[in-house]
């Protein structure tokens with residue numbers, strides 16, 4: 529099944545919600561992501577009004593966290609099942625069911641913050657390119673694009689899982705993405721990564737680790753920026769490439 533279709537079946541939205549409520553590691557990652565999203569808002573937007581587009585918003589995890597903290601909030605997704613949960617949860621978000629790679633529902637609009645969580649890793653290469661091209665067209669000139677990669681190949685645990693998975697099931701799918709691939713993805717759309725926030729360091733397969741221990745390890749590891757490449761689920765902050773912006777303004781003059 530292709531990724532566009534993968535979240536459309538009845539019950540997928542409820543399953544996804546339950547997953548985040550019951551899985552300790554996912555809950556831990558989500559708490560770290562919330563902390564980092566707040567840091568990004570403070571650092572990159574300060575007092576500026578934020579106009580948010582949460583791409584592939586699913587059940588509204590990111591938009592739900594942000595909608596009271598931004599001026600306007602819009603969520604877009606192709607799955608009715610996921611959006612049914614989002615509609616129950618979100619109070620101040622315009623929810624649009626569409627595929628922005630094919631439907632021109634947002635044409636002419638600009639957003640200074642575009643988020644895309646848990647999308648690019650699992651999207652097929654062509655969908656990745658089509659989606660990021662569509663998103664950069666919706667990004668305000670001085671806006672930021674924030675996305676994550678929840679199976680970073682630089683993480684020792686993900687590397688181990690990848691090797692085990694390929695040995696056990698060479699035909700199966702276990703998607704991984706490296707930081708270099710994240711960089712190439714955004715560069716292909718005329719953007720650059722300005723900062724990477726590491727998330728999730730200590731995730732030995734099948735060994736339960738307490739929330740407190742994980743938090744302590746993550747906090748220490750995050751102070752050492754060179755460790756970013758080894759975290760499991762890094763978050764990248766991107767903007768239009770500087771020379772592109774300059775070229776664009778030169779050509780307008």
Ligand SMILES: C[S@@+](CC[C@H](N)C(=O)[O-])C[C@H]1O[C@@H](n2cnc3c(N)ncnc32)[C@H](O)[C@@H]1O
Nearest residue numbers: 532535584585586589605606607610627645646
């Ligand atoms: C794993 S969910 C992530 C949901 C949410 N961003 C989060 O982090 O909780 C991925 C979402 O991507 C959506 N999706 C897949 N292809 C899409 C497309 N072409 N346009 C918009 N959404 C798409 C799916 O329907 C699904 O809801």
